[in-house]
Amino acid sequence: MRHLKFKEIDSTNTYLKREYQNFDNLTFVSTSFQTNGHGRFSREWFAKEDESLLLSYLIKDRSLIDNFSYISMFTAALIVKYLEDKGIKNVAIKWPNDIYVDGSKICGILLEGEIPHYLVVGIGLNLNQSNFNNFNLRHPATSLKMLSNGKNYSQEDETKSLINVINSFWDNFSNDWHVFDNFIKNHNYLKNMRVKVTNQAIKIEGIVEDIDSECNLLINNGKEIV
Numbered sequence: 001m002r003h004l005k006f007k008e009i010d011s012t013n014t015y016l017k018r019e020y021q022n023f024d025n026l027t028f029v030s031t032s033f034q035t036n037g038h039g040r041f042s043r044e045w046f047a048k049e050d051e052s053l054l055l056s057y058l059i060k061d062r063s064l065i066d067n068f069s070y071i072s073m074f075t076a077a078l079i080v081k082y083l084e085d086k087g088i089k090n091v092a093i094k095w096p097n098d099i100y101v102d103g104s105k106i107c108g109i110l111l112e113g114e115i116p117h118y119l120v121v122g123i124g125l126n127l128n129q130s131n132f133n134n135f136n137l138r139h140p141a142t143s144l145k146m147l148s149n150g151k152n153y154s155q156e157d158e159t160k161s162l163i164n165v166i167n168s169f170w171d172n173f174s175n176d177w178h179v180f181d182n183f184i185k186n187h188n189y190l191k192n193m194r195v196k197v198t199n200q201a202i203k204i205e206g207i208v209e210d211i212d213s214e215c216n217l218l219i220n221n222g223k224e225i226v
Contacts, residue, residue, distance in 0.1 A: 001167045003160075006031040012056035013112055013122040020118045025060040026167055030159045050155050051143075053125040057166060060118050063175060068119055070177055072097050072111045073215040075121055075166065077180045079107055080187055082165050088147055092189035095217045100189050104142035123162070127153045181213050195219065 002024065009015055009031045016029055033049040059065060076093045083091045083099070083106070090102045099107035106126050113119035126143035130150075144153050190208040197204050197217065206221035218225050 001026050001028065001163075001171070003028045003030065003163060008033045008035065010034065010036040011122075012054055013110060013120050016056050016058050016120045017112060020058055020060070020120070023058055025058065026170060027058040028055065028163050028167070029057070030055045030163075032155060048129070051126070051128045053123065053127050053155060053158050053162065055125075055159055055162065056120055056122040057163075058118060058120055059113075059170075062116060064170070064173075065113075065116050065119055067177060068111070068115060070215050071119060071121060072109050073184055073211075074169075074180055075109055075123070077183050077187070078165055078169055079109075079123070079125065079162070080183075082162055083144075086144070086148075088144070092187045093184060094189040095211060096215075101142055101147060104140040106142050106144070106147075125158075125162070127155060127158060178213055184211050184215070190217070
């Protein structure tokens with residue numbers, strides 16, 4: 001395991017995508033500040049310096065890349081456990097790549113790469129933000145500080161702790177792709193909610209029933225479960 005730390009960088013994901021050929025599996029990159037952070041669909045990721053945990057890690061293990069559909073949800077499960085170990089309650093996974101607490105987003109996960117060559121998993125976790133009133137956010141947001149009576153968190157310490165959690169899991173992973181089945185089902189933020197999703201250009205609308213053992217969202221459209 002290798003950990004590269006930057007004071008400032010365009011994006012931890014972008015850096016690993018540029019340099020993946022030079023690094024081994026489970027190389028981690030973190031930064032205090034991103035000048036061009038982004039989420040899914042190239043949406044801007046807002047993070048002031050030292051207020052967020054900004055981290056990406058590289059996957060080059062072919063057995064993991066071949067099962068890429070699990071990677072984002074497994075990473076989410078590890079982060080949920082990490083937050084629950086800090087005493088944070090009502091943490092849930094919003095399929096496919098967000099983590100919410102009491103209806104507010106605290107973490108986003110972004111999976112990028114070129115299969116079968118590599119995957120990059122990006123994590124943006126809100127640490128010390130006190131409010132988000134100045135940001136034009138699509139959904140309510142929260143942070144560890146807001147959930148912990150104003151306690152400030154060390155970006156460096158939290159980054160190290162989360163890296164240890166993620167690295168230890170994948171380094172000892174025995175290819176049991178069902179290890180989080182029940183955990184993910186029990187932390188499904190969207191369960192019983194009405195959603196609209198697009199799957200391979202097919203639009204699906206209905207009530208979320210569950211997440212299956214392959215990390216797919218199961219939706220009841222009124223006629224069948226899809």
